[in-house]
Amino acid sequence: MNQGEPGQDDDPAGDPAERKMRFLFALRSRGVTDARVLTAMERVDRGLFVKGVFAARAYEDMPLPIACGQTISQPSVVGLMTQALNISPRDTVLEVGTGSGYQAAILSELARRVYTVDRYRRLTHEAAELFRQMKLNNITTITADGSHGLPDQAPFDRILVTAAAEDPPGPLLAQLKPGGIMVLPVGQSDAVQSLIKVTRTERGFDYEELRPVRFVPLVEGLGSE
Template sequence: MSEELPDTAERKMQFLYALRSKGVTDKRVLSAMEKIDRGPFIRGYFSGRAYEDMPLPIACGQTISQPSIVGLMTQALRLSPRDKVLEVGTGSGYQAAILSQLARRVYTIDRHRRLVQDASVIFQQLDLTNITALTADGSFGLPDQAPFDRILVTAAAEDPPGPLLAQLKIGGIMVVPVGQSDTVQRLIRVIRHETGYDYDELRPVRFVPLIEGLGRDTA
């Protein structure tokens, strides 16, 4: 055990350095990403690569985003401790776990029941009691809990989905990848105002598509 600890500590230091070098500079975001270990969210063959800044495959044909993108998207939300957040696309649960350290309440939804169940087990193990994970069609958001202070979408849509825009509070922020293919996508920050929406293009990204309906394991 004593031989593993220095190696793990070194990998975590390199992990945080990589985040900073990619533009994740918000101290609260870095602190959350230091506290939430990526390791438990990656299983099987790729578990040894948890501290590398790269996306990795998970169940149901989905991926866990590279940590620097998780950090940059979280930073773009400009979270405050009182915020109620909706995450569309639970995936591994890693992003929701990061959000839970920075917001009052996180609702995370995914079309794949298996992903929601697996993530919920990890949330329980880590005692993350302010996360509610649900199986639902993310393209329609979660109207029963709306409005939200912040919305984070971890799958790419052709345009920011209308139902999600409608569930954003006045003054609220949504971060969403937008693009018509998996090769040309842009990360967009949307801010809702009394009279409409402001759109801010942040950076090129690559995400799985946002698909309507529930997964085969759910339907």
């Protein structure tokens, strides 16, 4: 649900092969270099997750509005966050903030199992239906307060948070396996945020700042829609 800078692709229509080539080139030029991540993003059609008047802009490297006042993240930021997780094929991943479902679909190409949580029932229902149509059978979609994680399914090898908190939420840190990685935006306002990589070690947690970002805030409780 990132709100980053606009992309440069000003011809979203046209030949699908050329469009895909431009899409992947934009990802690489912005630092997404992991071959597995690029392959996953090539397989998952972002156009399936963008509806209405913004559908024609689905292949630009920019965030776009979706229902419930949320956004579908800028593809290059999706790629960089996924790359930072360093997912292995045996990993179980928790995503906090389902949104359109685009990020979870990419995670499903890389991990053994994905649990994705959102506070808006409308978003989880629409995403779950898309996953069913795409035959992505390793995603479990749940309507819940994601700031508390999923204690019944914990611990997780990887955790991805697609909304910004002032600090990494304690319940999510507690649900991370030793050696596990969590990637999330952290910041006290929607104008000043940093993407953080947290690695759980035997001694505690190591923190690495990756880049400036801009995400919607992480809100406790369930949404009204």
